[in-house]
Amino acid sequence: MDARSITRRNFIRMSAIGAGCLTIAGCWSSVSSHRYILTNEEAETLDAIADQIIPPDDFSGGREAGVTNFIDRQLSGVYSEHIPMYRACLKGINETGIEVYGKPFGGMDFDTQLEYLRAIESGRYNDGDWDGFTPSSFFNTVRNHCLQGFYGSPRHGGNKNYVSYRMMRLDYPLIIGRNVH
Amino acid sequence: MANKHVNAIVIGSGAGGGVAAKELAVAGLSVVLFERGDWARYDEHNNDELTSQRTFPLGCYFGPDNDRYWRVAVDGQGNERIVYPNDWSYHNNAACVGSGTVSYGAMAWRFMEECFRFKTTYGHVEGSSMADWPISYHDLEPYYEKAEWDIGVAGDDYQNPFAPPRRKPHPMPPFKHNREAAMLEAAARKIGFHPFPIPMLRNSVPYGGRPACIRMRNCVGFACPVDAKCGTQNTVIPVAVKTGNCELRIKSQVYGIMTNGSGKVTGVEYFDERDRRQVQTADLVVVAASATETARLFLNSKSDLHPDGLGNRYDQVGRNLQGHAYCGADGLFEEEVYDDVGPGASVAVGDFAHHNPGIVGGAMLANEFIRMPYLFSGVRPPGSAGWGKGHKDFQRHNFKRHASVRGPVQEVPNPESRVQVSETVKDYWGIPVARISGFKLDEDIKTARFISAKAEEWLWAAGAKQVWQSIPGTGVSGSQHQSGTCRMGDDPQTSVTNKYGQVHGIDNLFVADGSLHVTNGAFNPVLTIMALGYWVSDYIVKEWNHGNRFG
Numbered sequence: 051m052d053a054r055s056i057t058r059r060n061f062i063r064m065s066a067i068g069a070g071c072l073t074i075a076g077c078w079s080s081v082s083s084h085r086y087i088l089t090n091e092e093a094e095t096l097d098a099i100a101d102q103i104i105p106p107d108d109f110s111g112g113r114e115a116g117v118t119n120f121i122d123r124q125l126s127g128v129y130s131e132h133i134p135m136y137r138a139c140l141k142g143i144n145e146t147g148i149e150v151y152g153k154p155f156g157g158m159d160f161d162t163q164l165e166y167l168r169a170i171e172s173g174r175y176n177d178g179d180w181d182g183f184t185p186s187s188f189f190n191t192v193r194n195h196c197l198q199g200f201y202g203s204p205r206h207g208g209n210k211n212y213v214s215y216r217m218m219r220l221d222y223p224l225i226i227g228r229n230v231h
Numbered sequence: 232m233a234n235k236h237v238n239a240i241v242i243g244s245g246a247g248g249g250v251a252a253k254e255l256a257v258a259g260l261s262v263v264l265f266e267r268g269d270w271a272r273y274d275e276h277n278n279d280e281l282t283s284q285r286t287f288p289l290g291c292y293f294g295p296d297n298d299r300y301w302r303v304a305v306d307g308q309g310n311e312r313i314v315y316p317n318d319w320s321y322h323n324n325a326a327c328v329g330s331g332t333v334s335y336g337a338m339a340w341r342f343m344e345e346c347f348r349f350k351t352t353y354g355h356v357e358g359s360s361m362a363d364w365p366i367s368y369h370d371l372e373p374y375y376e377k378a379e380w381d382i383g384v385a386g387d388d389y390q391n392p393f394a395p396p397r398r399k400p401h402p403m404p405p406f407k408h409n410r411e412a413a414m415l416e417a418a419a420r421k422i423g424f425h426p427f428p429i430p431m432l433r434n435s436v437p438y439g440g441r442p443a444c445i446r447m448r449n450c451v452g453f454a455c456p457v458d459a460k461c462g463t464q465n466t467v468i469p470v471a472v473k474t475g476n477c478e479l480r481i482k483s484q485v486y487g488i489m490t491n492g493s494g495k496v497t498g499v500e501y502f503d504e505r506d507r508r509q510v511q512t513a514d515l516v517v518v519a520a521s522a523t524e525t526a527r528l529f530l531n532s533k534s535d536l537h538p539d540g541l542g543n544r545y546d547q548v549g550r551n552l553q554g555h556a557y558c559g560a561d562g563l564f565e566e567e568v569y570d571d572v573g574p575g576a577s578v579a580v581g582d583f584a585h586h587n588p589g590i591v592g593g594a595m596l597a598n599e600f601i602r603m604p605y606l607f608s609g610v611r612p613p614g615s616a617g618w619g620k621g622h623k624d625f626q627r628h629n630f631k632r633h634a635s636v637r638g639p640v641q642e643v644p645n646p647e648s649r650v651q652v653s654e655t656v657k658d659y660w661g662i663p664v665a666r667i668s669g670f671k672l673d674e675d676i677k678t679a680r681f682i683s684a685k686a687e688e689w690l691w692a693a694g695a696k697q698v699w700q701s702i703p704g705t706g707v708s709g710s711q712h713q714s715g716t717c718r719m720g721d722d723p724q725t726s727v728t729n730k731y732g733q734v735h736g737i738d739n740l741f742v743a744d745g746s747l748h749v750t751n752g753a754f755n756p757v758l759t760i761m762a763l764g765y766w767v768s769d770y771i772v773k774e775w776n777h778g779n780r781f782g
Contacts, residue, residue, distance in 0.1 A: 103618045109627075128289050128297070128317075164619065193618050198288055201604040201626075202281040206289065214604055218630045220448070221571070 086126035092140045098156040103196035109217040120199030120208030139188035142180030237261040240513040245330025247744035248519030249463025250764030256477035258772040268294040268326035273454040280603040284334040285452035287317045294326030299659035305668035322709035329464025336451035337432040339384040340754030344368040345585040349750040364749040365730035378761040383461040386430025393581030409572035418693035424580040432461040450574030451600040488532040519744040522713035526650040527665040542734040549650035551715040554708030558679035559637030560686035562695030569631035575601035584753040594638030612699040636686040641753040669707035714745035732767035739781035743767040
């Protein structure tokens with residue numbers, strides 16, 4: 051194919067081959083319940099945190115968008131150094147939650163979770179023993195990872211069905227209406 | 232099997248190296264062009280923001296990888312930390328065929344005449360290593376022109392009253408503004424600024440056998456799916472290879488430059504794709520590995536005659552590391568200003584690049600490239616929610632109501648911002664890694680405050696309902712605009728090369744990348760690096776054709 055003769059149709063076809071899954075069926079197999087690193091209990095706690103970082107409204111929150119799946123996958127790869135922190139702090143957040151609020155994080159109502167997370171972010175529990183990890187640092191890391199999982203490409207296991215793109219009214223796949231040929 | 236001796240080795244296939252390889256090969260020299268990375272492919276990277284060149288928490292698709300590459304970063308308190316390419320403190324550029332020119336935003340600026348005479352224009356600044364370039368804008372002008380026509384630039388500098396003189400127009404017409412840029416263009420005129428379309432190394436019309444730009448939103452930080460962006464990988468490097476004189480040797484990590492008993496360069500040592508030590512000999516070597524890696528290679532190439540590394544007799548290699556003190560302002564608008572016509576940046580003003588009263592230097596100001604969703608999640612006015620409902624609502628409501636104006640403040644060079652090699656940390660192959668330390672001078676921050684205020688003024692004039700400035704921190708600059716570490720000059724005691732990029736005292740060793748920059752301009756540097764690639768090569772070829780073998 052000559053470089054000058056790229057038509058919009060050809061381009062989308064090329065992109066589809068490249069992306070592997072721009073079609074509808076089977077596209078989101080990456081967002082599955084299969085886990086690499088996190089236990090069910092850890093994943094449930096992380097789901098609840100993800101829904102606080104990005105709360106559901108008429109668009110999915112972090113949980114439904116697959117943020118936990120995203121983080122789990124990265125922990126098995128590029129974020130493997132963070133495994134000990136996630137292990138310790140997902141346990142710590144529940145233990146401190148039980149001490150202070152009488153419930154593990156996932157068992158609290160939404161507003162209590164919010165209040166608790168704000169306190170963690172502000173450093174109020176930094177004296178606590180979360181196996182040597184600083185609760186406010188953990189919060190900062192998990193917040194960043196949640197935003198990556200929600201706003202990044204679905205190829206990494208989050209942003210299910212491009213929910214954040216749809217929320218921001220960014221069309222997908224790219225190129226529609228853009229091709230001038 | 233031993234590699235066949237060649238006339239020239241070029242190390243690094245980015246803006247400077249790609250050009251040098253082509254010029255030397257076309258002139259008839261046999262060339263090996265070394266690139267440590269692989270070819271980057273749009274279809275492989277696709278539209279993945281998290282591994283792009285703008286935001287890379289999950290790694291840098293355009294290289295290098297985290298498994299074999301790391302550096303030592305030194306903070307303001309002197310604490311050392313090992314950093315990987317996907318950490319901003321690594322100051323990554325790229326590692327693939329074409330290097331940064333594959334995924335760049337492709338602004339194609341010529342530096343202004345004053346950028347080459349920074350010290351003469353502004354005088355000495357305390358704590359700095361301020362100097363003029365040994366060449367003038369007029370020396371480089373024909374080579375800027377060559378870069379523009381050879382590689383391809385769309386623009387119209389005649390609309391910019393501050394543009395330096397030129398003999399020929401750009402080869403392609405400028406891009407049309409999207410909604411945001413059109414709004415900013417009108418606002419600039421209203422307040423007496425002089426807006427014009429940004430020159431771009433990107434096809435506004437078919438050029439060089441490649442199609443015109445399709446105005447995608449994800450351009451800066453990504454490869455182009457239709458090859459409308461002009462990098463060395465789709466322009467000069469294919470030409471070089473086609474001559475039959477140039478071999479592009481990818482996935483090959485050069486780690487040492489060899490010298491003989493008289494101190495001349497004889498070739499390079501490198502690790503091939505399978506980590507085997509290899510040797511390539513040549514009559515001359517051109518290093519274009521980026522300001523960090525060029526300096527590291529020189530410092531790691533020690534011998535009896537060069538005990539402190541190549542070109543380093545006066546402890547100049549690696550010093551004067553510069554990037555840009557990026558600054559600007561963000562604005563929010565009542566109405567939507569976003570129309571999804573990429574890549575975004577297209578309107579600029581040159582009013583504040585130089586001659587700002589009481590200020591050293593300045594910057595051009597331009598509207599920003601489109602912010603991708605994850606990057607935008609970090610764009611908030613001070614005091615905004617960093618998560619939760621407020622954060623999500625902001626993302627949803629303001630993504631299409633946001634505009635940003637930014638500028639690359641030309642830094643005052645200082646000798647303490649530098650690349651060294653670590654005494655303790657070695658890379659995957661056992662070679663000492665780069666150690667980056669330093670700071671910006673107060674003068675740079677002062678200039679940035681001035682420029683940010685102008686950006687703010689521009690956004691208010693455009694009708695923004697809220698505006699906030701961003702001022703850079705005092706940490707060392709580098710990253711994708713890294714420069715200055717082997718600067719050119721007439722005095723060997725204060726520079727590394729002469730005005731032709733020839734290392735003082737080593738006639739067959741040349742530099743052809745941003746390392747040569749004495750100061751880094753009030754503009755994105757890539758076209759200047761390309762022009763220097765032509766400038767240095769032109770000198771080599773002329774000498775070669777006169778029989779000079781630099782021995």
